[in-house]
Amino acid sequence: MKCPPALPMETERLAALAEYGLGSDRPLPSLDVVVRIAAHMFEVPVAAVNMVGDDHVFFAAATGFAGDGVDMSRDASFCAHAILQDGVMVVPDAxxxxxxxDNPLVTGDTQVRFYAGVPLLSAxxxxxxxxCVIDTKAHHDFSADDRERLRELARMAADRMELRRVELFIERDRRPFAEPERRSPTAMIRFDEHGTILDWNDAAAMLYGYAVADGPDLTLELLAPERDRAGLRDLIARAVAAGSVDGMTMPPEVHGLRRDGTEFLLGFSLFCWRENGVLTFNAHLQDLSALRDEKDALKRLAGADVLTGVANRISFYRNAEAALTCPLGAAVVILDLDGFKDVNDTLGHAVGDGILCDVARRLTALARPDDTVARIGADEFALLLRGVTDTADARRFADAAAAAIAEPMVVGGFDVRVTACCGVAVAPQHAQEALSLIGNADLALSRAKHNGPGQAFVFVAALRMEAVARRVYNIELHRAVSDGEFVLFYQPQVDFADGSLTGAEALIRWRHPQRGLLSPAAFLPALERGPLAPTVGAWILDEACEQAAFWRRNGAPGFRMGVNLFGAQFRVGNIVDEVIAVLDRHGLPPQALELEVTENIVLDDDAVLDSLQRLHEYGVGIAFDDFGTGYASISLLRRYPLSRIKIDRSFVQGMVQSGRDASxxxxxVDMARSFDLRTIAExxxxxxxxxxxxxxxxxEGQGYLFGVPMPAREFGERFDIGLGDEWVGWNVNRA
Structure with a gap:
């Protein structure tokens, strides 16, 4: 557990805290409404105003908190960390x-998981x-808007605390309003035990619509509507009988009556003292009407997307949860606009925003009264279809939504057409909980996008199993990297002219601790798409070059090593500098290395072209793998700096039986020769x-006729290299 340090001006801070007269046995009731609003607004069980003392913390106000047995030391306090921040401190999952x-508030009975807190500053x-707001569940969706709302509530709390400080100052001085109090923005009224107003300041007079001079001619009852006067008289009578307001509960909500007869919601704090044997009261007042309007507006904004006006992601999730508690069921359709980034890049963000608003209007027009339309991402929308439990009906809704979006639109003077992919999931057959249902619709959307623009797909259980498998594989791949479970095998390459060994291709294998040796087909797709590709690619390059250098020093001076590259290696770091550094580290000449690339890596990527050009000029061989299977192979021969093409095994397998394959x-081969390139058949x-x-x-050739992929030691033993004896060569006739 990391203990929070003291602030640089700790002595001055504690002195400022003392001016508010707060303590564990002296809370501030006017803050109760603030913490109740906070708990309701963020839908958390606990909200509190927590004061940080010298070695402990205490609540000035709290809701939903049972303090028995809770560690209230400053070292354990989350708020003691929060006061070190300039803004909101958010802990999504403690x-x-x-x-x-390892904090006792996290590991103990309190079970704190989520915390968000904003400092409260003195004048x-x-x-x-x-x-702060606290929950026993993690929250990873606390947005920038949520942070701003918490800051607004903190400003409200700080204002009420400042009122407390001023009230204590007045109570200590016990004298008529001085100039600072008279000009204070806080409305203050001083009255006697009969409710007769003795004095009030400018803010109080303005609040009720009177002149300051009118105050001494009024009674407190005249400032309240008829229905609240009896309660006001009772409150004053009880304070007079007790000689104090300490321990008395103030009404949570009363109303004020202005001079023109209009009413307003009123919040107030009450203090009293005896002066020359006479009990005097001091009330601090606040017009809560604007606060209530602001609260209602914030509540509406909290559930709406600011740009389009439809529901936002949080509101959509809540509505989905509510829908699934009903027996009628529901369906979720998630829509993603195809190529929306290109629209923003070419036509500008103003047009992009207009498209999003138009899409929202079209989906709203399509939805039924009980349905929910939401924008849940930058260019993602969602429909919650209550009572739709048939997959065919849900698919028809998705198709209708996609068709509505595909209709032409005019935005900012531009004629625009956009399409959308749709993912569909239906409860209860696809899921019985909201998050699972939405997640399944999102998996279906991913499959639809994989199928192409404008596609729709209904969730099937296999998608969830695939997602789980990918997640497990990603976890295992990280372990494989950290534990060194990847190994390289080497497959020989021979010269058809004399049958001599020319080199090898380095091929990755995974020695899985439970499933044994795995071929690339079992894990390479997940590895290529994941974040580990650059790391593993760099390891393969280094390991293969180290092995090539060993064999060249020990009997095979002309040995060439082929290494496959991942596309991510061109996007992360500098592949040219990396290759040159590896060659220098192992003392290899550039012609000893041949880098193999595929069409999906090099196609229409100028950055890749530039990197390959520089490597080729340095002397490194560049081989085009799986040649003849893509759509742009011939154009690549003209554009890219290749030294060799590898003829795909699919053509080699049928060439003896099929004259077409042989042709x-x-x-x-003839085409490669015309470009002055060498060929190798797989x-x-x-x-x-x-x-x-x-x-x-x-x-040249490569295949099982000459040798299967094998570990380095077995390769060396088979071809008499790296064993200490002079290399006498190897040819196909000795196989």
Whole structure:
């Protein structure tokens, strides 16, 4: 547990705190409404105004909190950390935060998981404590708007605390309003035990619509509507009988009556003292009408998307939860606009915002009265269809929504067409909880987007299983990297002219602790798409070059190593500098390395082209893998700095039986030769295939005929390299 340090001006801060007269046995009732609003606004069980003392903390106000047995030391306090901040301190999940994961408030009976707090400052700028909201559940959705709302409530709390300080000052001085109090923005009224007004300040007179001079001619009852006067008389009578207002509960809500007869919601604090044997009262008043209007407006804003006016993500989740508690069921449709980023980039964000508003209007027009339309992401919308439990009906809604969006629109003088992909999930068959239902619709949306623009897809259980498998695989891949479970195997490459070994391709394998040795097909797609691709790619390059350097020093001086690159290696760091550094580290000449790339990596990417050009000029070989299987291979031969193409195994497998496949291989070889490129055929498994490729003019081969992918030691033993003896070469005739 990390204990919070003391502030640089701790002595001055504690002195400022003392001016408010607060303590664990002296709370401030006027703050109760603030914490109740906070708990309701953020839908959390606990909200509090927490003051930070020298070595302990105490509540000036709290709701939903049972304090028995709770550690109230300053070292354990979240608020003691919050007062060190300039803004709102948010802890989405305390169990994952290094400062609090072992805090007794987290590990003990209190079970704090979520905390958000904002410092409360004195008039002199000292942090006295914090207004905070707390939950036993983690919250990862506390937005910038939520932070601003918490700051607004903190300003309200600070104002009420400042009223308390001024009240104490007045109570101590016991004299008529001095100039600061008379000009104070806080409305103050001084009256006697009969309710006769003795004095009031400018703010109080203005609040009720009178002149300051009118005050001494009025009674307190005249400032209240008829229905509240009896309660006001009773409150004063009880204070007179007790000689104090300490311990008395103030009415949570009363009304004031202005001179023109209009009423307003009134909040007030009451103090009293005896002066020359006479009991004198001092009331501090606040017009709560504006606050209530602001609260209602904030409540509306909290559930609405600011740009489009439809429901926001939080409101959509709440409505979905409510819908699934009813027996009628519901469906969720999530829509994602295709290519919306390109619209923003080409037409500007103003047009983009107009499109989003138009889409929201179209979906609202399509929805039924009980349905919910929401914007849940930058260009994502969602429909909650109450009572729709048939997948066919839900799919029809999705198709209708997509069709409505696809209709032409004019925004900012531009004729625009957009399409949307849709994911559909239906309760109860696809899920019985709101988060699961929305998550399943999102998985269906991902599949729809994978199928192409304007597509819709209804959730199936296989999508969830695939997602779970990906998550497990991602966890295991991180472990594989950290524990060194990846290994390299090497498959030989031979020269068809004389059958000699020319090099090898480095191929990754995974020694899984439970499932044994896994081939790339089992994990490479997940690895390529994930964040570990650059790290693993760098390791493969370094490991393969180290092995190539060893073999070149120990019997195979002309050995060439082929290494496959991930697309992410071109996007993270500098691949050119990385390759050159690896070659220098292992003392390899550039021609000893051949980097293999595929069409999906190089296609239409100028940054990749530039990197490959620089590597080629340095002397590193560039091989185009799986040649002949893509859509732009011929154009790539012209644009990219290649040294070799690899003929895909699918053509090699059928060339002996199929004249068409043989003709295709011949055409590929001739085309490569015309570009002054060498060729290597993959998947060579039989002698007839080997002979046919040699006759067609293919330069090299790779496949099971020459050797399966094997560990480095087995490779060295088979080809007599790296074993201490002079290398005598190897050719296909010795196989």
């Amino acid at each position: 169990t994952l935060d290094d400062r609090f994961h 002199g700028g000292h942090a006295l404590g914090a207004l 295709l291989v011949r055409a590929l 998947g060579v498994e039989t002698v007839p295939q080997c002979d046919g490729l040699r006759q067609l003019g293919c330069d």
